[in-house]
Amino acid sequence: MEVNFQDSEEIVFALSFSDFPEDVQLCILSFLVPSELASFACTSKKFVSLCRDDQRLWFSMCDRRWGSCTLLKRWGHGKISYKELYRILSEYENLIGFWRQSGITNTVSVNSPPASLVYFEWGPFYITGSIISPSKNGSYEVIRSPFLWVSITSKGELVNYLDPDGRLDFTDDLLMDSETLGFLENELIQVNVSFMGKCHMVVEENLGSFGFGKVPSSGIVRGEDYQNVCGSPPDRLMSEIYQYLANRTSPSGNGVSRRLRRREKKKQERLRKWEPEHLVKIVNCSPTLARPLQGLWKGICEDMSLDFYLVSYDDIGGIACRKVGESSKPLSLLAPVFWSSSTKFIEPPLSPEEDHIYSNRMHPRPPAESYHSRDYLTCSDNGAVSHMLFINSSYDLVIPNLAGATTNPQQCEGRIWQYENGTFGFGFLRDNYIIDLKHIAKNGLLLDTIEPCND
Template identity: 55%
Template sequence: MANNGVGASSLSFSDFPEDVQICILSFLTPSDISSFACTSKRFKSLCRNGSSNRLWYAICDRRWGSKTQIRKWGDGKIDFDLLFKTLSEYENLIGFWRISGGISGGIFGDAPLVFFEWGVSCVVGSRISPCNDGSYKVNKSPFIWLKLSADGQQLSYMKTNLFGEDSIQVNVSFMGKCHIVLEESNYNWVYSNSNSNSNSPKSGSPSKNGNGNNYIDNAMVVGSPDSDIGSPPDRMMSEMYQHFANRTSPGASGERAWRRQRRREKERQARRKWEPQHLVKIVNSSPSPSRPLQGLWKGICDDTSLDFYLVAYDDIGGVTCRRVGDSLKPFSGYAPVFWTSNATFINSPLSHEEDYLYHTRMHLRPTDVVEDDYIEYSPSRLMYINSSYDLVIPDLVETSSNPRHVEGRVWQYDNGTFGFGYLRNNFIVDLKHIARDGRVLDTTEFGSG
């Protein structure tokens, strides 16, 4: 600050050290940075693209640095501006997806849910299914990995079965923000866990996720995405070329390699290509202060099996609860477990009648929980609900000869969870969280490769 009182001096953006400039610019959007780069040659150089560019690395690190290791994507050779575009697309994958129109026993097994999360240098998709051992545990089985090659090409690998080591390349098509399609790639890729020849092109080296699980990364490319080698004429020409090339190679190693390639080709042709699989994103998978019942939940049923429940609020104040697994059953209609057109709670203290109604019911709990160790939460408030019996003719609810068959309650506990039950029986199904803070709870991981 000048002391002569005539004027004051101020620093311009150019006067700041480059580290400070990069830190400030990392808060901007790509369009803002593009406009800023047009202001001068120096700033254009500061905003340049490339794997060594500090600004685009800072932008990626600020947004995703706490979730994944930015410098390990694409073996650390990818341009960071391209990495930003890819991670922005992958970010929408993170969270829960519901399998739409699936068939039990397919590539998803009996899992009704798929959960995508950040890995060290990839996005990992896992099947999520109930353990059905009488507990609240869920199976979490990683089965698909979305990575980047060193040149920025998106690579997606999926296990061909639940416990197998072989993987195939798949295409992940984004049909908007809430709908993706998984389909087998048309390109002829061969995957192997063994050490391959150093001259063979690779997509990267094996990496690990936060749990230390190895991923299948080594791949020898027989057909490249930029060609149509998967079509019969080109494949025939490729085979002829490979055949004569191997015949001219010294020793019997060329002939053995030719036979191995033919065997792999026959196995690939013999394996039936699976139909494209559709996934729908569960946008509101967690509760909010204004919608405390919203999201994905799990609860023990009266047959001691574990079920997944999805509770959704509509635009007119109603609440609907459905079993997630029902959407996989043919002709199930995805019928709701309970519903209400009025999501208004009745707060404590409850009336004597409602208090008696709650305390005379038995909580469905895991079979391995000892009676004395079970913590029963007192309800803080309740909500009136109806079962799906009266959805066809809702106007007949009050005129029904036996309203106990349709009327029920939701009891919310002090810890934020809740339970529901009907007047027609003496059970309360207590619902627990499937995930919290972006992590699936009570998992039993297997088949991670």
């Protein structure tokens, strides 16, 4: 008997979520965030306990979000709940990426470089903050100096330790035993990471006082709480606390209370080992299709020194590039290296004049890439030029009419040449070289890293 499926009625089976196997349910729910999970739990009493306490579900949620970045079962010695781990990692996930130092650096140690550019990345069971600085050997290598570790104790308490001198050789075994790190008081500094919004944080020493007790065990201080850290009441002796409370309640005790707070604040300042560091996150640190020049780059200059550059697009359609790295000045005070009021690229083929401007300039290269012939200086190893863009030098941005009035335009006019591999180089008509830029990091990984030399 032949059956015509086109004429037959289509049979549809309606399945509810509870009809799916449990592993399928966990897989589907792992795509949700806690707020969505709470809404789902309200649909049935059966799912309340599943969404609230089920370790398998919360592990699936953690694994889907961070499983490829870190070893979840090693956080907190594997003794904390995955629901608590999800909350903690959600809080500190914002650390991952590049940050730049804001304001004049307060680095205590003369051995460690200024923290102008800091990179946070996932470790097996911790987050590492490293100072990123240019190498001094004339290559594209960058020095990665770990100085801050964020981990969790077996009780679920966050501990943030800072090594300002970079003298300790941290291994996974040492960091795993995070409870013993506090005994290395002469080598490590316990710090608080204070989030002042998502793009601003403060790293400051934990001096042990916070309101009427200790700093919260999480190590996280909110913006509204950060203002109350300094000048909080003493907590070393019960008599001091009683005296403090008496002065607070006594009508004539305000003056004594203020003197005690000032005295305690001065004492804490004398004991301080690390000055607070303000860091601002570099949000757009990678190129996009719409903004191909955006992000952090590194390039070798004519004197064979390596510099870091931050290229950003503004709201009026322009592009600005500033140096970052080991500069002692905050980024806001650095004049742009180059600036363009337009992002419109010129397509090839270039005119004979433009081709002459490009082909007659040298490309500084690391010594290891040098050849006996100087031909290596006259071309880029990043491929042919795919696009070209006009740029101006820094003072033309500050004083727009200066170049046309009193200065030779060639002293401020320049070009950007974008290469086939997506990188680019820039140069000015006053110079005879092109600085070819490469990525500092790609796909979340630092490139060409070397360890600092400890003398």
